[in-house]
Amino acid sequence: MSQIKLKVTDIEELTPNIKKFEFSALDGAPLPTWEAGAHVDFQINDQMRRSYSLANKPGDTGQYTTAILREENGGGGSKYMHDEIKVGDNMEIVGPPSNLFPINEEANKHLLLGGGIGITPLLAMGHRLREINADFYLHYCTKTKEETAFYDEVVDIFGKDRITFHHDGGEPSKGINLSQVLSNQEDGQHLYICGPAGLITAARDASSHWTEKSVHFELFASLSSEDTGSGKENVVNDDGSFEVELKQSEITFTVPSDKSIMEMMWEHNVDVMYACEDGWCGNCKVGLISGKVDHRDEFLDDNDREEFLQVCVSRAMPGEKLILDI
Ligand code: FES
Structure with a gap:
């Protein structure tokens, strides 16, 4: 797949461990277009490729915006992005953005559930849902207000009456009550979940009575990430190599x-x-x-x-x- 060269145009620290990165095409040409929920695959170096969701307005071909959580125990991609990448640097992505987490625009209502850095694709979804005048609502879960990336943008895009922030102070039992929030699926409503595996699993359990294909979720994994680990055992079987x-x-x-x-x-x-x-x-x-x-x-x-x-x-x-x- 072809590589596309980008230039880092801006970096902003959103929280103590989340940075926002903005990129434009190195040659100034329009970037490949994209839809809400899409991600791009960055070639960090010869050995490392990392996928990051796009957070800006879908279809913006002038820039790509993403946010990256610095993962101490990750595979090194996020640390490299946080510690080494500076404004003006060149980077490459592998192919155009791809989308495994699209909005179903036929749905009557959209409920978005974001945990931590999982807000990234939901921001792009918020832009799109507002654009098409959809009926949508966001639950955004973080530890504290200070550790809430894109707080102001979220309020701007979704509007105060379409968001509930849930700050659990690091104790999930004090956070969102998923069985209550997801107890009732309104007619034609779809759910979009993005965040750590624990949140996805819990939300999926709590929405197990929702209709088929109405629950969508995405998690971006970096190897060994404690934030994304599902806690499941490795696959072990008697198969051959x-x-x-x-x-x-x-x-x-x-x-x-x-x-x-x-x-x-x-x-x-x-x-x-x-x-x-x-x-x-x-x-x-x-x-x-x-x-x-x-x-x-x-x-x-x-x-x-x-x-x-x-x-x-x-x-x-x-x-x-x-x-x-x-
Ligand atoms: S099908 Fe879920 S991780 Fe492979």
Whole structure:
């Protein structure tokens, strides 16, 4: 996939550990267009690629804005962005923005639920929902007001009467009451959740009675991130090992019997979005170039399975090598 060169035009500290970054095209040309919920894949260096959601007004081809949480225990991408990147630096993204977290604009109502840095794509959604005159409401969960990124922008975009801020002081039991907030799905209402895996899991549980395909969620994962860890055990099974080639990343590795493709991607600093780590959320979908897959997810349909796989659970059929489009 082609690389697009960007220039860092502004950096702002939003909270003690979240910075906002703005980019424009290095050559001054319009950037590829995008929709609310989209993310871009930054090539941090030869070994590291990181995905960050866009927060500015969807379709803005003059700049891309994102926000990044500095993760002490992460894989190094966020620390690099916080500590090394300066205004005026050049960076590259891999291909145009892509969107795995789109708004369903046919919905009657939209309920947005953001936790911490998960506000980033929801901001872009707020812009769009306001633009199309939709009926929408935001619940935004953080520890304190001081640790609330984009506080003023959120108020500007959503309007005071369309937001509830939940500050839990670091104790989730003092935060949002999900079973109350999500107890009643209004007719035609859709839910969009973005934040740490714990919030996504809890919100998904609390909305399990909502209608099919009305609950959408996204989590961006950096390897070993404590903020995004779901606490689930690694995949362990009795399967054999097999070889995987990541075509775009130009990396080939062997997946041993006790690890998933996703875990091996993390070991090679290749990021992939995830949430459930169990084959049902769809976040870790990756394109398949060749090889026969032993599909073990509950997300893809038969047509999709010819072109994609869920790398958290699926494996190669015996004796097969998989070539993936990432
Ligand atoms: S992480 Fe949910 S399907 Fe793979």
